[in-house]
Amino acid sequence: MEQRLIRRATALTAGALALALSTSCGAEPAGDGEGAAAGGGFPVTVETVHGDVEIAEKPTDVVALGWSDAEAALALGVQPVGLSDWQAYGGKGVGPWAEDLLDAEPADLGTMEVSAEAVANLDPDVVLNTRSDGQESTLSTVREFVPVVDPPQGVEVSYGTTWRQQMTQVSLALGEVEKGEELIADLEARFAEVAAEHPEFEGRTVAVGAFYGDRLGAYVPGDSRVDFMEELGFESKPEINDLAGDEFYVDLGLEEVETLDADLTVVFPIGMEAAELADNELLNSIPSARDGRLVVLDDPDLVNAFSSGSTLGIAHALDEAPQVFSAALGD
Structure with a gap:
């Protein structure tokens, strides 16, 4: 489904691809474990879904091809020499919250x-x-000539590596485990702080979706956006979760728009203007919309931060999104 969705979004616009798509540690050091944990012992072994990958020496030239892997490296102070611009930022290929970190x-x-x-x-x-x-x-x-650090063991959902798992894998591979642990702890503390500021989130159901052309879809647990909401105290709508398979995105028809009804509905557009989505009659017909509990994310930077799944992007989203969600709930 991920491949189909990306191809469909690419047919709309290059920028749409970014918005269309896009659980803890899955990698532990082997061999000199204490040295690796201290932040510099090599060789290290990274456990992945395709087996163990050994990295002989601390990398100096890093290529980041996974969704937001480049931002994970930058958060650790490592400059990628090449990357995949999954969210179609253009320019330096990372979000504005990370651009200044690139030399x-x-x-x-x-x-x-x-x-x-x-x-x-x-x-x-x-x-x-x-x-x-x-x-x-x-x-x-590529695997024939260079070590490739894939998702950690246990990740069964396409593009379903969590921000914690990503930082753990990347920090181990780059010899920055201590720094990675600090970044994880800092973001966990930030989530806890924001959740405490918004007790109205606790236990409320949420549906996160995207509209693209004549289709729509709902994100399920394993997707970074749903993980973001759950860390704030929301619960992903069970009826949506029941539709999930091994993908993090459930493809729906417009006639199924009421699937997105929940205590809070959060949607964003792909290949269309946010104003057009906000005026969509079908979307506005669902109970959460009629009650004012619908959020149409219309700030591209916030949508990208919310969708990034990186520690840097998530921190940026935490500065703005919770207030928007709270206002929609009316609490």
């Missing part, structure tokens, strides 16, 4: 069809692919 513009290697030759020309020490489709065949040629 130079990385090579944009594309998303769905990454050239192995282009990767090889950058002569990387490691390729980060932690939030991805999880298919070993996707980078089969």
